[in-house]
Amino acid sequence: MKALKGNIIFTSSPEKFEVFENSYLVESKGKVYGIFKKLPQHLKNIKIHNFGKSLIIPGFVDLHFHAPQFQNIGIGYDEELLEWLNKYTFPEEAKYDNEEYAKRLYKKVAKEIWRNGTTRVSLLSTIHRNATEILMDIFHKAGIGAYVGKVNMDRNSPDYYIESTEESLSVTKDWILKTKDKYPLVKPIITPRFVPACSEKLMRGLADLAEKYDIKIQSHLSENQEEVEWVKSLHPEYETYAHVYDAMGLLNEDTVMAHAVYSNEKEIELLAERKSFVAHCPNANYNLASGIMPLRRFIDAGVKIGLGTDVGAGHQVGIYKVMSQAIQASKIKWLESGKKEEYLTTSEAFYLGTKGGGRFFGKVGSFEKGYSFDALVIDDKNLGDRDIRSIEERLQRFIYCGDDRNIIKRYVEGKVLCEPI
Ligand code: GUN
Ligand code: FE
Structure with missing residues (x-):
């Protein structure tokens, strides 16, 4: 198991974003295990990858x-x-x-x-x-x-x-x-x-x-x-x-x-x-x-x-x-x-x-429990001020103004994808 820490945002339905600021996205066996503001006791020892202010979104x-x-x-x-x-x-x-x-x-x-x-x-x-x-x-x-x-x-x-x-x-x-x-x-x-x-x-x-x-x-x-x-x-x-x-x-x-x-x-x-x-x-x-x-x-x-x-x-x-x-x-x-x-x-x-x-x-494209752990980490610091914008606004700005250089990590079924040779 492992956790990615950052600003988590995704859509489980089309009408609205689900946002979890400064939270842990936990993976188990390639699937999403859950999202936590604070890690519960039984997950205290899992490996944590801290991405600071970055956004964490589905692939x-x-x-x-x-x-x-x-x-x-x-x-x-x-x-x-x-x-x-x-x-x-x-x-x-x-x-x-x-x-x-x-x-x-x-x-x-x-x-x-x-x-x-x-x-x-x-x-x-x-x-x-x-x-x-x-x-x-x-x-x-x-x-x-x-x-x-x-x-x-x-x-x-x-x-x-x-x-x-x-x-x-x-x-x-x-x-x-x-x-x-x-x-x-x-x-x-x-x-x-x-x-x-x-x-x-x-x-x-x-x-x-x-x-x-x-x-x-x-x-x-x-x-x-x-x-x-x-x-x-x-x-x-x-x-x-x-x-x-x-x-x-x-x-x-x-x-x-x-x-x-x-x-x-x-x-x-x-x-x-x-x-x-x-x-x-x-x-x-x-x-x-x-x-x-x-x-x-x-x-x-x-x-x-x-x-x-x-x-x-x-x-x-x-x-x-x-x-x-x-x-x-x-x-x-x-x-x-x-x-x-x-x-x-x-x-x-x-x-x-x-x-x-x-x-x-299948169960792909969301961070609901049991979905494939397919995730991207988005570093948007070059796109403008992060602190005065909501997580939702920052994602919107990435969609319009960002590009591949903002994508700093990719996961499929819990595994990091290295650049293909
Ligand atoms: N219709 C049949 N073949 C193609 C194709 O290669 N591209 C697109 N856009 N339409 C198609
Ligand atoms: Fe086509």
Whole structure:
């Protein structure tokens, strides 16, 4: 057992922060044991790490990150989604056929994710099985919790970056069998790229694998207007884009869909009914001029939401950046809706980037008893006076003005994460 001492702040629900000034966050067996103002007698002998005035917060959770696109961030944003995929994304992803290339660049990805305090992440790799296994190994060594998906695509894709249906299914099955029990914190996740790139046969086959081996699922949904029209023309028989995934057996409580910018009431209702997660990725939605997700409508409908950087459509790795972008996006939506759709508060945005997305990983993203001891220590002395500000104000200031240099320690399941090599 051990304790971190400092100013502890987290959200167990979206409405408000829980604040414990100058207190002890106690860990036992990788989980949160409790928070104490004074250590009780039976804990008097445990090791204490005193972080003084620093803030202690849950680790960040990123529900959507394309590892091979890290190399492309900041590039190609003059295009919208479909052109961007063809011109920039597919040519870069195709290079991961080369294992040396994958090893070199995926190590950089792990370093940046570590640096920015993300302790749990849902990653997409490429169609290449070997590079996907390399990515899993790198995240395991880094100690970061991760779902890692080998991407599947068997139609409407360039001939240099496509699989046959049979090959895609058989390779995915072998890869799942090899990796599903290999690591404690890194797991495979089924990853059909999006409806336009996956045949019905492939999607149904992937759904069978997910069910048979109890594997989570991630994909993209209603991100861009042209994309939504394309899906409608490919599958006119279904009510919405999400209804296609649902009919294929891919929409359940172990599914996370990125974006959902153009979801109508029917689609939102279905996502709520299926208890699926949505990864809100405002940074990416701005860069590719996709639009602004009507977040409040999802929250009101009871859809489970987390945040995603969507690197490389998003250009920043820090989930704290996405928190402020989600707030900004919601304020535009609020104005556009005639001030009807309430904008996000800071505690709501913080919740989405910690416990909201953390629910996809289990008891993650909060300091309630029994939650994974995933924590960050934030030294904010360079951001302004600490003594005249409340703990809540200091956290807000870090979200808006801080960066990776303020993150001085990272823990996952109670273990300190060293910088990945
Ligand atoms: N839709 C299908 N593939 C992608 C991708 O790589 N990035 C984003 N943002 N959307 C997608
Ligand atoms: Fe994406």
